[in-house]
Structures are given as structure tokens and as C-alpha cells.
Amino acid sequence: MEKKRIGNYYIIKQIGEGGFAYTYLAEHCILKQPACIKQNIRLSKEDAEMLVQEAKLLWDVHHHSLPSLRDMIQLDDGSLAMVMSFIPGKDLYKIKTQDYPDGIDPExxxxxxxxxxxxxxxxxxxxxxxxxxxxxxxxxxxxQHNAVLVDYGLSTAFSGRFTKCPGCTPAFAAPEQLEGKPPIPETDIYGLGASMIFALGGHIGALTMPSSVPEKLQKFFLQMVRHDPLKRPNDAVALADELGNIRQEVFGRRSSSKDLIIKG
Known part of the structure; x- marks a missing residue:
């Protein structure tokens, strides 16, 4: 049986499905290197524009905690396929629910x-x-002690060109996002705080965490999920420095060599 092919890439398997696109693990037919391909499902102008917007935002992105764009391909049926670097690993949701249901170690x-x-x-x-x-x-x-932020389907430029997210994941979305207001850096800060409260074994709705989580760390994450975005921190550099100081005070070190054990 002949393998499905998109441009110079053979499709190995489907690894995801979103509201407007399928995501595949693929391999370059000559280089034999893995890649991730996102192809829009419906041949609508709106879906195509969302994929193009995502590609434009990723075009100049070069950071070890972000995926990189490889190519943009238009298929014979009119659909678009965005080729990105493949990021091996396991997502935080699966690690928490499958490997650490009571919560991941705070370190x-x-x-x-x-x-x-x-x-x-x-x-x-x-x-x-x-x-x-x-x-x-x-x-x-x-x-590698690394975490990579993926899926830029809802990413927007907050300079004014794009003013509204077309959708979000309610459990981890900031209040202003659910109200349809323009996204701002504080919106991302909220999502990160909510994600980490969940990963620690906490409850998002009640904004509580297990007593095993050090109090200073609890306060750190709770400031990130304040209802009013103006009362949330918005400086990622300052937050990273603050967290480093908390790690030194609570764990006696600013970095950790402990291994996070995961399955699969």
C-alpha cells in the first residue's frame, strides 16, 4: 500500500485533530527526518486564513522552547499543509493524568x-x-529538562492586527478570554498558572492546591490566575526570576538535576 504523501513528506500517522486541522507525524522522503504536519480539514477560507496566520507568526520564531516552521504547502485539492519541526516528548496533561494522578513533584x-x-x-x-x-x-x-509550547492555532498579534481569539480551552482560559476580549500577555500568564495548578494536583475552579505544595509556590501560581488581568503579573522575565528565588529558598537550589520519570 502506497504511503500518503504531502509534498516531500510521507505521512506516518495522525497524531492529533483540532477544530480545523489534522496533525500528522511525517518523514521527509529524502532526508528521512521527522516532521509535524498540520493540514486544514475543511476547505473554507476562514480555516485557511487561520493556518496561514499561524504560519506567519511562526515564520521567524527560533527558540528551544518553541517549534519552528519548515514549509507551507498547497495541495491539489486546495487545502494547506504547514510543516513544522517534530517535538518528541509527552504532553503535560498526559504526564499528570497517566503518570502522576495525585500531582507532579513541585520541583x-x-x-x-x-x-x-x-x-x-x-x-x-x-x-x-x-x-x-x-x-x-x-x-x-x-x-533535556525542556518544555516546548506547541499549537499556535489561536495565537494572535497583540499589536492590534488581530484583536480576538477565535476559540480557547475554557478550563484553562482567562476570564477576559471567555468574555471575548482581545488577548494580552496576561492571558497567557493565566493559562500557565492554571495549567501548573492542575499539574500540581490542584483544582482549577476552586484555585486550591494540595498541602504538600510549599506555601510560597502556591502564592506564586495564585497570583498568575487572578480574575482581573490588571492585577496579574505580565513580565515573564520578572516571574522567572521570582520563581528562581523561591526555588532557592524552598529547595535550597535554583535548578534541579532530579529526573522526571514518565512512561512512553
Missing amino acids: HICWITQRILGAFRYLHYYGIVHGDVKPQNKIIQPK
Whole structure:
């Protein structure tokens, strides 16, 4: 049976399906290197524009905690396929629900948070808001002690060109996002805080965390999910520094060599 092919890439398997696109694991037919391909499902102008917007935002992105754009392909049927770097690892949602149902060790949550804050620093500097910072969009690479923020389908430029997110994941979305207001850096900060409260074994609705989570760390994440965006921190660099100080005070070190054990 002949393999499905998109441009110079053979499709290996489908690895995701969103509201407007399928995501595939693919392999370059000559280089034999893996790639990730997102192809719009419906041949609508709106869906195509969303994929093009995502590609434009990723065009100049070069950061170890962000995927990179490889190519944009138009198929014979009129659909578009965006080729990105393949990010191996396991998403934070699966790690929490499958490997650590009672909550992930706070020390691991700290370094994961700092990696994502590094991605925010880069994105926000260039005027980009991710818009859907849920646990499923954080790929964790334990051996490299890295976390990669993926899926830019809802990303917008907060400079004014794009003024409204077309959708979001309600459980991890900021209040202003649910109200349909323009996304801002504080919107991403909320999503990260909510994700980490969840990963620690906490409850998003009640904004509570297990007593095993150090109090200073609890306060750190709770400030990120304040209802009023004007009362939330919005500086990723300052947040990373603050978290580093908390790690030093609580754990006696600003970095960790502990291994996060995951299955699969």
C-alpha cells in the first residue's frame, strides 16, 4: 500500500485533530527526518486564513522552547499543509493524568514553568500571544529538562492586527478570554498558572492546591490566575526570576538535576 504523501513528506500517522486541522507525524522522503504536519480539514477560507496566520507568526520564531516552521504547502485539492519541526516528548496533561494522578513533584513543576516563561519572554517581546496555554500544549522532554509550547492555532498579534481569539480551552482560559476580549500577555500568564495548578494536583475552579505544595509556590501560581488581568503579573522575565528565588529558598537550589520519570 502506497504511503500518503504531502509534498516531500510521507505521512506516518495522525497524531492529533483540532477544530480545523489534522496533525500528522511525517518523514521527509529524502532526508528521512521527522516532521509535524498540520493540514486544514475543511476547505473554507476562514480555516485557511487561520493556518496561514499561524504560519506567519511562526515564520521567524527560533527558540528551544518553541517549534519552528519548515514549509507551507498547497495541495491539489486546495487545502494547506504547514510543516513544522517534530517535538518528541509527552504532553503535560498526559504526564499528570497517566503518570502522576495525585500531582507532579513541585520541583519538576518549577523547571517546566521556567521553560514556558522563557517561551513567553520571546513571544511577548515580538508581540505574539499564544492564546491557548493548556497542559496539552506543553510537550515535556525530561532528559533535556525542556518544555516546548506547541499549537499556535489561536495565537494572535497583540499589536492590534488581530484583536480576538477565535476559540480557547475554557478550563484553562482567562476570564477576559471567555468574555471575548482581545488577548494580552496576561492571558497567557493565566493559562500557565492554571495549567501548573492542575499539574500540581490542584483544582482549577476552586484555585486550591494540595498541602504538600510549599506555601510560597502556591502564592506564586495564585497570583498568575487572578480574575482581573490588571492585577496579574505580565513580565515573564520578572516571574522567572521570582520563581528562581523561591526555588532557592524552598529547595535550597535554583535548578534541579532530579529526573522526571514518565512512561512512553
